[in-house]
Amino acid sequence: MSVTTHPRETPDLTELATVIQTSLQSNFTHATAIVAQCPDLRQPPFNLAAPGLSGNAKVADIGGQPNLFPQPNMEAKYSMLSIAKDMQMSSRKGFLIGAGAAPWQDIGHNAELAPNFSWTSESQNWNLEDPGSLQLQNNTHVTEVKEDGSSACHSLASTNCALMMNLYGSEGISGPVIKITARARTGEGNFTNVIRDGLRAHYGEDKPISLGGVFLLKSGKAKFHVMPDFPRPEDLPFRDRKQLENEWIRYYLFEAPVVCLTVFHSADPENLGLRMEHTHCFETEGARKGGHYHYDVDGGQEVEYEAYLHPASTLYRIDPPY
Template sequence: MSELPVQRIDLEPPPLHELSNSIKNELAQNFESASVSVEQCPDLRQAPYNLAFAGLCGSPRIADVGGQPNLAPTPDFTKKYDLLNITKLMEMPEEQGALLGAAAGPFHVVGMNSELMPNLRWEGGEVVNETHFAKVKDDGSALCEKLPSHFCALMANLFGSAGLPGDALHITASSRTSTLNFTEAIRTALQDAYGTRTISLGGVFLISKGKAKLHIMPDFSTTPLVTDEQKQEWLRFYEMEAPLVCLSVLHSHDPGLDLRIEHTHCFSDHGEGGHYHYDTTPEEVQYEGWFNVAEVLYRIDRP
């Protein structure tokens, strides 16, 4: 694992207040009601967020591990990753840290392909793991539940920090009025404001009202997935109910690292979760999110 190739870029993150002002206008154009402020984030270990750590502060960093070429057209079954080893490649301290994000589930643990919602912290040798996964059951229905594993496979988009409380971007939006989803509106705002300067955010948002379109990867395809149409037909799509806790990583610009520009996975305590696409009830949807901006970007095991 320590031999995986790593590319590292030091980012120049703007102050949170500047980011807040950049995001406000775009959200207002896409939602009937929206707000962006810089606030001390609540204890994210508590409901409704249920993270493994209190906050998003302390040396924030983002890693893009592996990638979609490891999945299609045919899966590369050698691509098994240990998230705790990945944190070392992200130059995170062994004494204390936290990780959240979106990844492909560890097929070698689950027994099949799945979606993963990494959500863990470590402190003094102890690991607290609130990671969930979502899979397609034999009858075609979806299942989302906790997975007491720190492995993933194929691809992962991860936000790491010390997991400490502190200031973060507090973003709310309700009643969507455009075709952009919540994360697309944030990304578009950053693109418009910063152009080819890379701004990378990670954090958590809650869909507290409404429903959302999510997908779950079924078990691996027996035939190569070459075209986008084949991939879409292979995926399983579901409409899922709030409340959904969504772990998200996004970038305003790819500085030539083949980044996945946005990746968000959702979990819940009512058995629903998966890969976020957009809400399906624009008039009633309500979002509330907490994000921090990364200081360093890592591209690990780029295909």
């Protein structure tokens, strides 16, 4: 697979927090962004596979939406452990979270994936032929459409994915992060895109910032989508994107609490065809809520977010579908 490496701007965390807070205050009645020591994200309500977001932070964009439209590219199957190697992550210790398509090759159908796993190993070299050489903590979740049209969210032991994936990788250690709180939305933008817009306005198109991390929908309600299984061969290809978005994808409104894993960028100056924002979510109780985050609803007055984000110093573009 093609792998290219691209440096990203990593301003001082205090500077980033100031930019983010200013942007959010234009869209929420109450918003703060500060530099804080990351809490232990392994604990509820986040339930991540590592305590923090720090340590050689980087992001990757793998595959892409053209692998789905106009018809699924069934050859676009990936191992996220192999991707970790492509991201020049250490085999000794690492942590990946993000958003993408579930490994249909493992579960037998298409679905949404929220990867969330960490590993340790005594080996200094990747041994992908022997997955048992890694000690895995896998808290990954998949959200799927059931036959009756309802959604189901459950854990998944696989470390594979398909079609498209956006990942934030680090050593998973505790350290300083940007802690964000926001409630009572007054503007039109969603939580992640308001942050993106503020970063782009401040740093411009030529100084791209890439961030990853986790946020909690603490209260309120938000819109999500879940991809169902692939259409029958006779129903492909999709006529157009409108058919894919309006007739095939399933939409749901879920109430808080929901945990959301996110990767996003302020700009794409190299024209890499990046997915500029990708957020997938899950709940650890109830086995229903999950999928791709769109935006909060009901006017935003009841909504409240809590986020922990960290910038990445390097972006890897892997297997672009063009």
